[in-house]
Amino acid sequence: MPMKTVQDLFIHDLSDTYSAEKQMTRSLPKMARAATNPELQAAFEAHLEETRAQVERIEQVAEQCGFKLKRIKCEGMEGLIEEATSLIDQIEAGPVLDAALIASAQKAEHYEIAGYTSLCLVAQKLGFQEAVSLLKETLGEEQATDQRLGTLAEAMQIDEAQAAA
Template sequence: MSAQSIEDLFVEGLQEMYYTEQQLTDALEDLESSSSSEDAKNAFSEHREETQRHVERLEEVFDSIGHEAEAHEDPVVDAMIRQHEEFVDGDPDAEALDRYNMLAAQKSEHYEIASYGTLTSLAEKLGHDDAADTLESILREEEQALDEVAELTEQFDQQTVEASQ
């Protein structure tokens, strides 16, 4: 980051989240196709649709603050995606892959929650009220997605225990 002001920090953060949401749209498709659990497939598909809407809403945020929507590479999301690809390349069994997919989803949700929390706060500080409202809404959706992945993981654990008995 080369931010010189709070406004620069805010715009660069938006650019990184714009990139992140675009990358996660593709990553969620990979998670869906590599999962053996139908519940997981459905959850990843639904979250992919929500993520695509986040891309569109971030474009609205850029517009509301007078900046062109521009993606700025985020090495954190690139590392998470690369880590998942490396795991898949190791040819894990279906149960291990399902578990890892849920872990990857939880990691990305935590990252998005932290990022949107910061961006919402910066938008409020800068007086970008419409942007703050939109970012707060996205933040709540990410928190809900994390809750859903955690619940899915719990169900998966229960099914795994039941299957082994």
């Protein structure tokens, strides 16, 4: 069905983001299992719980706005997950893989941050104030996760990764 209005676009983008979050709930456990750094494992596990809550929040937004989510697949997130899975398959467990997992996770976080930033703006323009509040809550979580991943990356012993090569 063609999108003719900004509300149609909002529903499409919200549905796309819903798909992205659902995909992440399946990907994060694999990333946690692949990580060797205990703090990184814990970060992935914690974000999995946040992501499950984010899925529920999107369902709340759709309900509050009075529309049904579309059944679509987020191709952008699918590509990011495929890339991370490929790295898991190609790199031996250890500091190099941990560095690759952090980079992959940050790419996904940046993708989600961009999506939620846009959703907040459009929801604001459409007058969906309650939705804006829920979407901003998730945006804040995504930004905090990106920050945690960045801190982990900075704390990593790059010398360990180099020595493992």
